[in-house]
Amino acid sequence: MKYNQLNTNAIMEINQRPDLLFIKGKNSWIEDTDGKLYLDFMQGWAVNLLGHCPSEIKKAINDQIELLINPSPAFYNIPSMELSLKLTQASCFDKVFFANSGAEANEGAIKLARKWGQIKKNGAYKIITMNNSFHGRTIATMSASGKPGWDKKFPPQVDGFYKANINDIESVISLIDESTVAIMLELVQGEAGVILSDKSFVQELRKISTEKNILLIIDEVQTGMGRTGTLFAYQQFDIEPDIMTLGKGIGGGVPLSALLAKKEVSVFEYGDQGGTYNGNPLCTAVGVAIMKVLSCDFLEQVKLKSNKLSSELNLLSDRKGLHGERGLGLLRALVLNEKDDANKIVEIARNAKPNGLLINAPRKNLIRFMPALNITENEIEIMIEILEKSIEISRS
Numbered sequence: 579m580k581y582n583q584l585n586t587n588a589i590m591e592i593n594q595r596p597d598l599l600f601i602k603g604k605n606s607w608i609e610d611t612d613g614k615l616y617l618d619f620m621q622g623w624a625v626n627l628l629g630h631c632p633s634e635i636k637k638a639i640n641d642q643i644e645l646l647i648n649p650s651p652a653f654y655n656i657p658s659m660e661l662s663l664k665l666t667q668a669s670c671f672d673k674v675f676f677a678n679s680g681a682e683a684n685e686g687a688i689k690l691a692r693k694w695g696q697i698k699k700n701g702a703y704k705i706i707t708m709n710n711s712f713h714g715r716t717i718a719t720m721s722a723s724g725k726p727g728w729d730k731k732f733p734p735q736v737d738g739f740y741k742a743n744i745n746d747i748e749s750v751i752s753l754i755d756e757s758t759v760a761i762m763l764e765l766v767q768g769e770a771g772v773i774l775s776d777k778s779f780v781q782e783l784r785k786i787s788t789e790k791n792i793l794l795i796i797d798e799v800q801t802g803m804g805r806t807g808t809l810f811a812y813q814q815f816d817i818e819p820d821i822m823t824l825g826k827g828i829g830g831g832v833p834l835s836a837l838l839a840k841k842e843v844s845v846f847e848y849g850d851q852g853g854t855y856n857g858n859p860l861c862t863a864v865g866v867a868i869m870k871v872l873s874c875d876f877l878e879q880v881k882l883k884s885n886k887l888s889s890e891l892n893l894l895s896d897r898k899g900l901h902g903e904r905g906l907g908l909l910r911a912l913v914l915n916e917k918d919d920a921n922k923i924v925e926i927a928r929n930a931k932p933n934g935l936l937i938n939a940p941r942k943n944l945i946r947f948m949p950a951l952n953i954t955e956n957e958i959e960i961m962i963e964i965l966e967k968s969i970e971i972s973r974s
């Protein structure tokens with residue numbers, strides 16, 4: 579069916595979408611109904627870890643649908659066991675609960691922390707989160723998030739979340755009291771515009787939370803699964819969290835997320851947590867395939883690619899008089915000039931010919947890059963070329 583024969587009237591509009599329709603994709607390229615190819619540096623918001631329709635995922639899905647799709651979470655299944663073992667062996671955690679989205683994994687983390695507070699800390703329930711943080715779009719995770727304006731949406735908020743500032747240890751300490759059960763943060767605030775936590779701040783948080791018997795929850799929905807050059811970002815901060823959440827890349831494009839916890843913190847009792855699709859073999863089989871790709875050699879390649887992207891962005895910044903770039907691994911941002919309009923640049927890049935470019939503008943003068951982890955050096959160069967022209971056109 580051609581795009582102009584389609585009718586979007588029955589689609590609930592939740593954001594402004596461009597007037598185009600994608601029908602297929604391969605690795606870092608996605609194609610619309612006119613056969614135009616776009617270089618994809620968004621990848622479904624850092625979701626498609628290996629790009630569009632990678633052979634590893636196709637094979638995992640094809641093999642699994644021949645066997646078993648959904649026995650229900652009332653029973654064990656092989657892929658979820660295999661994935662939980664791979665995740666715990668590769669991290670400091672002992673137990674895994676699978677879910678279907680980042681928000682749902684974070685809801686689970688909030689519930690687990692509150693449960694732990696009930697039975698181990700006299701009913702402590704307060705969770706300190708960060709201003710400008712993003713933890714999801716359920717009511718509780720919106721309340722946990724520090725996205726400006728979100729505290730006024732869908733009132734009343736869920737109680738018990740207190741906001742501190744990233745890299746400001748005093749702002750955290752001043753919120754701690756005996757009912758504080760956890761501190762929850764992203765090591766790189768993605769939606770806020772790729773804001774990095776300082777290593778010293780994170781280590782200080784770990785020290786204080788240990789001293790005061792408070793759980794440290796790291797939301798690695800965006801930073802996990804090799805995105806930052808190590809399997810998990812916390813490994814670059816020389817700390818061990820008590821709880822970690824994963825999403826996005828863990829499913830490489832299919833709905834899968836995970837809540838990981840240390841043994842001592844895994845206090846859910848029967849009936850506390852669940853979900854119809856949780857840990858289904860179809861999605862966890864994809865997670866297993868993703869974990870198999872993320873070898874040391876592959877992560878070494880991610881580091882080389884991120885160095886290349888970083889230096890190319892810096893050169894572009896120099897040529898165009900911009901304010902440089904920042905990021906961790908293949909989660910990076912370019913800081914434009916005050917007068918530049920990131921949204922306009924995003925649109926010009928998308929409309930570029932013969933090939934378009936998909937990038938994201940989380941802030942008015944910031945562009946974010948979250949390519950597939952198997953992006954090639956040549957594709958990075960093509961991206962810079964289209965972006966540079968787009969910046970020029972936006973200024974003319």
Ligand SMILES: *Cc1c(COP(=O)(O)O)cnc(C)c1O
Nearest residue numbers: 679680681712713714799800825
């Ligand atoms: C995207 C994201 C979420 C929410 O994940 P969903 O799958 O959209 O629910 C939570 N935390 C962080 C850090 C994210 O980037």
